[in-house]
Structure formats: C-alpha cells, structure tokens
Amino acid sequence: MNFFDKLHDNIARNQSLLFVGLDPNPEMMPERYASLDIMEGLWNWLQFIIAETADYVCAYKPTFGFYEALGIPGLELLHKTLKAIPSHIPIILDAKHSDLNTSTILARTVFTEWGVDAITLSPYTGQDHVAPFLVYPDNAVFILCCTSNPGAESLQQYPVTETPLYLQVVKESKNWGTPEQLGLEVGTNNPEVLALIRAIAPERLIMARSIWVEGSNLNQIVAAGLNDNGTGLIIPVPQDMLSSPQLSQEIAALCTEINECKNNINDENSTCNVWLPDVSVSNIHPQQDLILQLYDIGCIMFGSFVQASGATFPYYIDLRKIISNPQVFNQVLSGYATILETLNFDRIAGIPYGSLPTATGLALRLHCPMIFPRKEVKAHGTRKVIEGNYNPGETVVVVDDILISGKSVMEGAEKLKSAGLNVQDIVVFIDHEQGVKNRLSQHGYNSYAVLTLSEITETLYQAGRINEGQLLAFKEG
C-alpha cells in the first residue's frame, strides 16, 4: 500500500488529521522520567506517547536530528521507535535531507531497511536530489517550502514584490512528483500564507507545522489549509501536550475540536453549487497529472513547426525531454508498460533516436531484451542495420513516441521485418489520431497508444494550461 493510501486509511480509521512528533528531546522529557538513565527515560517516554496516541493519529513523525544528536544509542533508539509504531500507521521521517550525494543511499536505507513511509526534504538541491526518493512507488516525500523561523523570512519572502521564493518552491516542486508521492511541509501560523500555497497547489497534501503559537486562529488555519474536498491537510499535535500524563484524553479532545472545525468549514463551503466538484471529478482524465507535468516541462510547444512529411503544424510534441525528468520518465514508462504487458513478444525495439531511452527503460523494467533498427547504416565497422542480438523468426514489439503519419515507425518496422523478425504490434505514447491507426492497420500493424492528442489537449484546456485559441490550434493541426 502506498503512503497516501495508508495515510488516508488512518485518517478515516482514527477520524484524525493529527500527526505526532516522536522526538527524544532531553530538554522536553517530562520530570517523571528524570530518575532514569537518559536513554531509558527517553525510550519510556516515546513508548508512552505511542501507546497513548495510536488511536488518535493519522501518522507519526520522528525527527531524525534528535536521534542523531544522541549518537549511536540515539540511532538504536530510532530503530526501536520505528519498530514500536503499529505497522498500519505511516511514518514520516523528518530529516530535511538536502545532500545530493547521499540521497540515493539514504532513500534506499530509510525506505527499504527502516520501513519509513515518507521523508521530509529540503528543496535547494532541486529535482536531482528528490528523484532518488521517488523511485520507490509506495513511498513519498514532503518538500519543505516554508518555515516559521523568523530568520528565514528574508530568504523565503524574497523578492517581496514578485513571486516570493517559498511560493516558487511550491510551483517548482509540483513538477518533481505526483500528488501521491510529493506533499508540502508548511511551517506557518499565518492563514494567508497557507491560503496562497493552497491556491497554487490545490492537489497537494500539506503537512502543517508551527501552527501552535499564541494568538493563532485554528479555524482560519484549517480553513486555509484544507482543499476544495475538505481534505489534504495534516496537523501536528502541540509539542507541550506530549509531556502531559493525560495525553490520550488531551489528544482525543484536540482531535474532536479539529474535526468540528473541519466539519463546520466543509458545511459552510457546501453551497448549492455542491454538485460542481462531482461533475468535474468524473471528467478528470486518469493521467491528468502526467499530462500537466509533460506540459510543464515543455514537451508541448506552440509555434510553426515543419513535420517530416513537409506539413507545417502550429504545435510540436517533444517527448525527448522526459529523459531529464526521472519522475515524469518513470510515469511515461508505466503508461507504455501497462499496454506491453497485454502483448506477446520476444524483444522490444525502439525507433531512434527519440524512443531509444524509452525502449531501454522498458527493456529493463520488463526484463526483456532490446534491439533497434539503425536510422542510417554506417559505411564502416559492422554496417549493421539492426543493433543488438536477435534470432530471425522472433516476435518484436516496436515502441515509438508519437504517431503523426506513421511513416517513421513503419520504416523502422520494415527494417526489422527484412531481417526475418515478426512485427505486428506498435506501441506509442501519443496517437495524433486523424486516421493514422487505420493507415498502420492497412499495412498489417496493430497500434496502441497510451494517450491520444485530443485527450491531452482537452485535459490541458480544462486545467487552464492552454486557452481556447491553443485548443483550436491543436484541433485544426
């Protein structure tokens, strides 16, 4: 089960948006444990917190730094703490990790060895740093986009007049991972800041932090943080409460207060227009997130572009860019893989150059050998038409990026056939439509596409990424 499903199950099971920090901070350890050895006192305290709160939380969030600061016994304590958390409750390791060089090894350690479900990351090292954490489909990351630390303000709010840095972080990080894998960590007690972030990221889970300061208005904070469906927000249990001997009663009362707050807000927002989200939800394309990301990373361009056929189109689809965005690339591969898994073949062939990375990714993912027909045959060396090993008589599935006239893919397929291979199935990411599938079928090929061009354009239009003029440009192209 992936992190978000696990989290939502617990929100529903415990009727709680609350998460608890499991922080062995000696300065906060209650007096009643003072007579014990420090590590024993902290361990008893942590066990007490888990036992008292397990029925009232949606997640636990151990802060890595507190354990690290206790040295080797601290890391042993972390290990024991992670083991003590009931397995159905998701664990968010608060690491605020920011080092690119250690991201791959840390991701592997925390997700595969420690059983952590999600981790907090600092955004400064960019997508390269985040990508190694996103190759684990059941795990998630939270990107720190805003902190309540007054000293951070001059950076976060810069430049004051245009988009401040913290909002830029929100915008940028939306391109790094899907809503199921990437949430936002937002430290603020200012409802306006939360509302600005929510407006830019209506689809993201927000992990609120630092909301419990004197003068904070819980109702306003919850109202600003919830999404249009009245969800998408998790709230920390105040640190002070975790020292209380009556922890379970206090957290139960807080849970009720937040639920009342949430229900009132959701009731207030339930106007006579309440049917609208239902209508739009049913219209949302299942691949909407991927389509928007492809657009956002510049795979869909407007302008005057001459096609291989000589025709001029008012747009160009450049799927070659996906190789620079591992998260998007991975999702594109999943789209192809779903189709390939229904077909029978001995080898995968990619059409150069654009589809070679895709064919390579699919060959690795599906454990299937790959070959490719050369675009041009070299006048030296082996002078091979087909690269890679194969046996005549084998069946090959051809993968390409987009079908416009079908000429490129058929040329590639013919080269494979002339080497004695069987080619029947062609799988592309985008079908330009306008009869190209029929053309391929007239030449004896079955063709399959992950998406059609009209599905993409309708989705972009509905999401407000393109205007009516651009939509028409696609339709008339």
Ligand SMILES: O=c1ccn([C@@H]2O[C@H](COP(=O)(O)O)[C@@H](O)[C@H]2O)c(=O)[nH]1
């Ligand atoms: O928007 C586009 C249009 C074309 N391509 C490239 O061309 C072939 C598909 O064209 P055919 O007419 O079907 O041969 C495709 O493999 C792309 O490499 C493109 O990338 N984007």
